[in-house]
Amino acid sequence: MKVLSLIFPIISYVNCAKILAVIPTPSISHQLPFIPLWRELSLRGHQVTLMTTDPLKDSSLTNLTEIDMSYGYEIYDRHNSFSILSDETKSLSEIGRLLLKAGHDLIEAQMTSMEVQNLIHDKNVHFDLAIIEAKLPFYSAFAWRFRCPMVSVTSMEAPIWIQYAIGNEVHPILNPDSNLHIMDQMKLNFWERIISFLYTILLKYKVYGDILQTENARFKKYFGEDAPDLLEVQNNISLLLSYANPVFQNTRPMNPNSILIGHGMHIAKPKKLPKDLQEYLDSSKNGVIYFSLGSNVKGHLLNDTIKRNILQAFSELPYNVLMKMDTDLKDVPKNVKIQKWLPQQDVLRHPNIKLFISQGGLQSLQESITNGIPLVGIPFFGDQISNVYRMVKKGYGVRVDKNEITKENFKQAILEVLNNPRYREKAKEMGELLHDEPMTSLEKAVWWIEYVIRHKGAKHLRSPAVDMPAWKYYMLDVIGSVLGALFIVLFLSYKILKCVISKLLFGKPKAKKD
Structure with missing residues (x-):
């Protein structure tokens, strides 16, 4: 040794x-x-x-x-x-x-x-x-x-x-x-x-x-x-x-x-949540909606009217809301807890999290389905848009347009996902697919x-x-040669056929008299 x-x-x-x-x-x-x-x-x-x-x-x-x-x-x-x-x-x-x-x-x-x-x-x-x-x-x-x-x-x-x-x-x-x-x-x-x-x-x-x-x-x-x-x-x-x-x-x-x-x-091993967060999530008997638009989508990208509509929709729901937001909000409902930073991976691991409202970033989607959490997607830019469209097609979330958020349609989207078990079931299925790998x-x-x-x-x-240059990769010279050869064959065939038909129909032409 x-x-x-x-x-x-x-x-x-x-x-x-x-x-x-x-x-x-x-x-x-x-x-x-x-x-x-x-x-x-x-x-x-x-x-x-x-x-x-x-x-x-x-x-x-x-x-x-x-x-x-x-x-x-x-x-x-x-x-x-x-x-x-x-x-x-x-x-x-x-x-x-x-x-x-x-x-x-x-x-x-x-x-x-x-x-x-x-x-x-x-x-x-x-x-x-x-x-x-x-x-x-x-x-x-x-x-x-x-x-x-x-x-x-x-x-x-x-x-x-x-x-x-x-x-x-x-x-x-x-x-x-x-x-x-x-x-x-x-x-x-x-x-x-x-x-x-x-x-x-x-x-x-x-x-x-x-x-x-x-x-x-x-x-x-x-x-x-x-x-x-x-x-x-x-x-x-x-x-x-x-x-x-x-x-x-x-x-x-x-x-x-x-x-x-x-x-x-990037998904790390579980860590203990801060004491105040742990108590908030544990005490939320009806469950918690987690809201985060990631690190690049800042609060100022949502205008005051949309922020107000979001908070009003939250106020009418029987769930607590844990919200990551870097800007101050007015008239925050009693069931909404706001922090500027949250340990997202460990928050999503808590059994009382029922829904994730996300911008649709790739890593956020991965973290969500890893824990079988369905989503409401509010995409802003880049691959977020295609990610959320695909999420909707796969069936583990719904999409809300960031410029058309009202209290009614936002609340409706949330309740659609929460009240229909197929979204959570699909999220779990996607999570199993994501992590099923040989190494x-x-x-x-x-x-x-x-x-x-x-x-x-x-x-x-x-x-x-x-x-390879593009013309060789796409075989443009080969295609051109084949088409050229085919044109020549067809052209010669046409001329020969025309000559044969002419002789068959009209016979040998008579010699002109002097």
Whole structure:
């Protein structure tokens, strides 16, 4: 045992790797799914350097070094990013343009920070792997700087430019973009098919034509004039870890270097509730309605009339209400308890929770069905809209339009879900589907990350589609050749047939007299 106790640390040291993780988005929903991953990798002996907007600051994780980029939240607030996202008066192109401006300011702030500059220019620093959030192409520059394999991660379904980069099929009808307001993403009508088709083409043109040129200039600015084209760097992704799941998204054909880890990896072990919350939930004999619009949907996105309608609906219900709200509310009913922050996962575990009123964020839906809690969805932006539409189709909740909330329709939606047991039964069924997997998503993610480290990449899993031009991938030359050959055959057949018919009908033509 003494000998083994000496050998195992040596083996662990030999197998451990230096990992750089870059999750630059100032949104806890982008950070939360991967917190268990950073913990597990560091506990397994890997030395992890994490660039994040939400540092853990856990002194027990001695192998985890964090670069704090929390200033990104102030930049997003300055640009009113989440208000822009939920503004239905703006077109998708206008929203995209405004968000890109916020994104560019965010990158500039991150790249000019002292910690990031020291990391880039320290020639003694090396990494065996870079784990990069699947966001703008620019961030793949870190993998090029340290000449190491890249794993791309995403807290939702990967955007289409990452699907292209990994060689997965991009089909605008079978897999429409989650930002499109499509009611049934499995059965698009004719108009929706046109919109999705054009949107996919225009988005690809925007990313590869416009955005990539801007990002290339920034790449050379911060990483040197010898930096290659970013598209070439991005297309060298070894592995994609996607927080998607067929329970919430359409299935899609995927290459073996695309791994789904969307089985609720962020769901933590139960913890004790604060004493006041525990007493409130325990004493609510009729049950409790839990209301939370997540971390990105702030209270100011609901106008005063809608807030008043919501509270009036609550006042007429025989249930207590636990409400997460970051703004002050007037005329709060006696059966409503408001707090600015709540431990959502542990609240949803309490047996007296009867209903979850949510914005429809992916992680909130996962937490809800894990505990068999049905929902009322009030989507605001992004994938929330498609998530809630799918929730309604699956049958474990109902949808209420955020701009059309009245006391009557809000109350009716709540009572529909609470009084009809099929919603709770369906929520339990979805939860069973979500967690029925041969190994946990965390185990799967760690195994594949270490697989890439062991083999110094995963080029053998790379699809040949990544290097093909569009005309070859879609076989336009083959189709054109076949159609051309078919046209020639038909044309010659027509001429021969015409000649034969002419001779049969009219015989040999008489010679003209002199």
